[in-house]
Amino acid sequence: MSDNTPNSKKIEALLAKKKAHAASLNVDELSSKIFAGDFKALSETITLIESTNQQKSEIGQAVVAKCLNKNTDAIRIGITGVPGVGKSTFIESFGLYLVNKGLKVAVMAIDPSSEKSHGSILGDKTRMNKLAVHPNAFIRPTASSGSLGGVARNTRETIFLCEAAGFDIILIETVGVGQSETAVHSMTDFFLLLMLAGAGDELQGIKRGIMEMADAILITKADGENVKMANMARSEYKNALHLFPANDNEWIPKVETVSSIETRGIEKAWDIVDAFNRLTISNGSKQANRNQQEVYWMNETVKENLLKEFYQTDGIEAELTKIQSELIDGKITSYRAAEKIIKYYHERKRTI
Amino acid sequence: MSDNTPNSKKIEALLAKKKAHAASLNVDELSSKIFAGDFKALSETITLIESTNQQKSEIGQAVVAKCLNKNTDAIRIGITGVPGVGKSTFIESFGLYLVNKGLKVAVMAIDPSSEKSHGSILGDKTRMNKLAVHPNAFIRPTASSGSLGGVARNTRETIFLCEAAGFDIILIETVGVGQSETAVHSMTDFFLLLMLAGAGDELQGIKRGIMEMADAILITKADGENVKMANMARSEYKNALHLFPANDNEWIPKVETVSSIETRGIEKAWDIVDAFNRLTISNGSKQANRNQQEVYWMNETVKENLLKEFYQTDGIEAELTKIQSELIDGKITSYRAAEKIIKYYHERKRTI
Numbered sequence: 261m262s263d264n265t266p267n268s269k270k271i272e273a274l275l276a277k278k279k280a281h282a283a284s285l286n287v288d289e290l291s292s293k294i295f296a297g298d299f300k301a302l303s304e305t306i307t308l309i310e311s312t313n314q315q316k317s318e319i320g321q322a323v324v325a326k327c328l329n330k331n332t333d334a335i336r337i338g339i340t341g342v343p344g345v346g347k348s349t350f351i352e353s354f355g356l357y358l359v360n361k362g363l364k365v366a367v368m369a370i371d372p373s374s375e376k377s378h379g380s381i382l383g384d385k386t387r388m389n390k391l392a393v394h395p396n397a398f399i400r401p402t403a404s405s406g407s408l409g410g411v412a413r414n415t416r417e418t419i420f421l422c423e424a425a426g427f428d429i430i431l432i433e434t435v436g437v438g439q440s441e442t443a444v445h446s447m448t449d450f451f452l453l454l455m456l457a458g459a460g461d462e463l464q465g466i467k468r469g470i471m472e473m474a475d476a477i478l479i480t481k482a483d484g485e486n487v488k489m490a491n492m493a494r495s496e497y498k499n500a501l502h503l504f505p506a507n508d509n510e511w512i513p514k515v516e517t518v519s520s521i522e523t524r525g526i527e528k529a530w531d532i533v534d535a536f537n538r539l540t541i542s543n544g545s546k547q548a549n550r551n552q553q554e555v556y557w558m559n560e561t562v563k564e565n566l567l568k569e570f571y572q573t574d575g576i577e578a579e580l581t582k583i584q585s586e587l588i589d590g591k592i593t594s595y596r597a598a599e600k601i602i603k604y605y606h607e608r609k610r611t612i
Numbered sequence: 613m614s615d616n617t618p619n620s621k622k623i624e625a626l627l628a629k630k631k632a633h634a635a636s637l638n639v640d641e642l643s644s645k646i647f648a649g650d651f652k653a654l655s656e657t658i659t660l661i662e663s664t665n666q667q668k669s670e671i672g673q674a675v676v677a678k679c680l681n682k683n684t685d686a687i688r689i690g691i692t693g694v695p696g697v698g699k700s701t702f703i704e705s706f707g708l709y710l711v712n713k714g715l716k717v718a719v720m721a722i723d724p725s726s727e728k729s730h731g732s733i734l735g736d737k738t739r740m741n742k743l744a745v746h747p748n749a750f751i752r753p754t755a756s757s758g759s760l761g762g763v764a765r766n767t768r769e770t771i772f773l774c775e776a777a778g779f780d781i782i783l784i785e786t787v788g789v790g791q792s793e794t795a796v797h798s799m800t801d802f803f804l805l806l807m808l809a810g811a812g813d814e815l816q817g818i819k820r821g822i823m824e825m826a827d828a829i830l831i832t833k834a835d836g837e838n839v840k841m842a843n844m845a846r847s848e849y850k851n852a853l854h855l856f857p858a859n860d861n862e863w864i865p866k867v868e869t870v871s872s873i874e875t876r877g878i879e880k881a882w883d884i885v886d887a888f889n890r891l892t893i894s895n896g897s898k899q900a901n902r903n904q905q906e907v908y909w910m911n912e913t914v915k916e917n918l919l920k921e922f923y924q925t926d927g928i929e930a931e932l933t934k935i936q937s938e939l940i941d942g943k944i945t946s947y948r949a950a951e952k953i954i955k956y957y958h959e960r961k962r963t964i
Contacts, residue, residue, distance in 0.1 A: 563919060592680075594909035
């Protein structure tokens with residue numbers, strides 16, 4: 261070691277030191293700007309955590325670490341509903357109502373499909389044009405980074421950054437692809453389901469199990485000739501929710517009608533969220549839920565990483581296809597199949 | 613190798629050969645007896661698969677392997693409901709109705725809690741005393757083998773054995789502990805939820821998400837003064853289910869009232885199951901669902917086994933407790949926490 265090119269070693273060490281220093285400067289600068297509510301620093305850091313460049317992403321991570329739990333008063337709201345229910349229109353109206361109350365509002369979306377469609381990336385800001393230009397609103401288009409796990413991770417870290425930047429309300433829209441509702445439900449305090457009146461067919465779009473996650477259902481487009489039907493839908497859903505099992509947090513899900521166009525029902529929507537927030541703070545379930553969510557995401561990530569290691573092992577895929585067809589043909593039980601594939605995995609790992 | 617005690621080696625090899633021969637005889641004998649519908653051989657094999665003795669369990673496994681997909685006409689029915697709803701009484705009435713129709717009925721239960729309480733082990737047969745003695749009925753008390761994964765595996769293998777033994781109807785009761793409803797739902801064709809009328813408070817016992825799994829809801833104890841309330845509950849649930857998203861298999865969940873004491877509604881319950889069975893056979897969803905279930909259990913078992921290896925690694929638990937408290941204190945993100953613990957795992961594995 262000592263005998264080869266001591267000079268170049270020295271230079272390398274110096275450069276590395278300089279780089280680390282620059283990165284730490286970056287981290288300190290970005291985080292203090294974020295604490296001061298600087299939108300540009302916020303955007304820049306989100307871009308860093310979303311980056312596939314490891315060095316950049318490490319800097320982003322370091323900023324996130326400084327931003328953890330800086331503002332636990334913020335309310336994280338998940339919003340879902342089938343395409344056409346009027347999610348963007350509602351978020352525009354609701355967001356404007358909140359910023360006009362003096363609250364700072366951040367909006368983001370979870371859309372693992374956007375890599376292909378690019379639909380909502382272009383759409384979000386243009387469909388919320390009044391909110392987008394308001395100085396107290398921050399709209400972050402969906403990152404187009406593949407898997408739900410990756411998108412969920414970026415979104416959760418963005419939540420921490422926004423809270424550190426002083427945002428009071430974090431709105432997270434989900435387009436309902438794959439498991440994205442479950443992901444959003446597991447990272448928010450309050451989960452809002454938007455539905456159309458006189459549905460029937462429209463209901464097909466809502467996946468099973470989503471209704472029971474909702475802390476409130478809002479019947480949208482309750483304007484003009486729709487009002488009567490919306491009111492009917494409201495009492496139907498109210499009766500239906502009434503039959504559901506109670507929540508651990510003592511909250512009884514609410515059903516209301518809204519018209520984003522006529523901006524009716526928007527205040528009521530806020531009253532519901534506010535009441536929920538007060539209740540869950542006073543009975544301790546808001547913090548308890550957040551702690552549970554942290555542990556949930558840790559365990560999910562452990563599981564995801566272990567499974568990724570497994571499924572990405574060379575040869576596993578071909579072996580799995582083979583075993584799966586034995587399984588479907590009834591030649592083997594699913595337990596034997598699992599044992600076989602895991603045995604194969606360990607043998608591969610030993611030889612690689 | 614060749615120089616040490618060639619004689620004892622020979623004897624050992626002979627003994628092993630003899631043992632393997634005996635085991636294979638056992639397997640052939642047990643499986644042909646099961647195909648002939650022998651209850652004793654069926655019970656014996658279930659005891660083998662439940663055994664913690666590896667040699668015995670291997671023999672059981674070999675019998676199961678011979679029994680796979682021997683009778684795909686059988687209908688697997690999951691039954692759930694809160695304690696006190698009258699599950700045993702319903703199964704007694706429903707089972708008797710079916711055996712009197714000439715059908716062969718097997719009854720089993722999933723109760724991961726039974727290791728502690730031993731409640732349902734003693735209870736099942738005595739609470740179904742008429743069904744228990746009928747020559748076309750086979751009631752297998754819950755195995756008291758710890759984890760849900762283990763119980764689920766034994767139950768699924770018992771289903772294969774019962775079907776090979778010619779049973780037409782497999783009833784699987786769940787007591788609703790932990791994730792047992794999900795487990796039962798994932799191993800049956802038809803999922804039945806029993807509910808009480810005039811509930812409100814009783815509903816608290818039904819976990820969230822269960823209602824949307826139901827292919828039918830039966831309001832129990834619809835006799836005497838309860839009839840009116842049961843009918844009201846019936847139309848309430850009917851309206852509520854109507855608001856749910858549709859099933860992929862085109863089935864619309866049904867709601868009916870039953871009285872096990874007055875044996876009213878029992879035939880209607882069968883008509884519902886029968887209609888479901890015909891529909892799902894004709895549109896192919898019965899087999900498709902079973903195939904999906906096989907793949908599901910394989911993947912679940914892979915996941916379970918990988919996680920078991922992880923969590924049972926020496927030192928992981930202590931490390932996890934440490935990291936988890938950093939997480940809750942907001943010192944670290946859940947992703948970093950997961951990365952840290954997995955890094956620790958790989959280091960441990962390298963040194964062990």
